Amino acid sequence: MDRLTQLQDAVDQLAQQFVAGIHFAHKRHDLEVLGPNDKIRSVKPEEENDVDPLPEEEFRAGLVELSRDLILKEQQIEVLISTLPGLDSSEKDQGQSIRELEEELKAAEEQRLDAIREKERVTKHLDEILKSVKRP
Structure with missing residues (x-):
């Protein structure tokens, strides 16, 4: 709780x-x-x-x-x-902490988008490989 x-x-x-x-x-x-x-x-x-x-x-x-x-x-x-939390922090300190958290969130979002692009690239490559395989 x-x-x-x-x-x-x-x-x-x-x-x-x-x-x-x-x-x-x-x-x-x-x-x-x-x-x-x-x-x-x-x-x-x-x-x-x-x-x-x-x-x-x-x-x-x-x-x-x-x-x-x-x-x-x-x-x-x-x-x-x-x-x-925050009782010992001034408004300026809390604002700085929020900005740092926003930066961390932006970095995490960029990593997520990179992972999605990588997944799409790998999926496309796998599709090409599967299409090039001929049945005997």
Whole structure:
């Protein structure tokens, strides 16, 4: 698997971890007021399943674990990014590298065309030999 595919997979996984973290916080929080003007609305019976609070210690431990996972995935992404080619090269260096690759490609194309001409020459010569052979 190439580095860009690994990077894309890691970014997708990070996005999934963000969603999982938000889902966990939304579903497992305890209803509590955070400020003096906050009010907890009454929960309708059909909405009771929306929140299944955990004890505070378990909820905090879950948040810590999710946070660590996010940090680890972000660090993995940083490592993948640092291994991408071209990060240490200036635009001028990358341009020079592209020009060198273009020259190599031109040389390889010329070799390919030479090989095709040689094949056609040999095929023509073989045809002449076969035509000159007489049956007994």
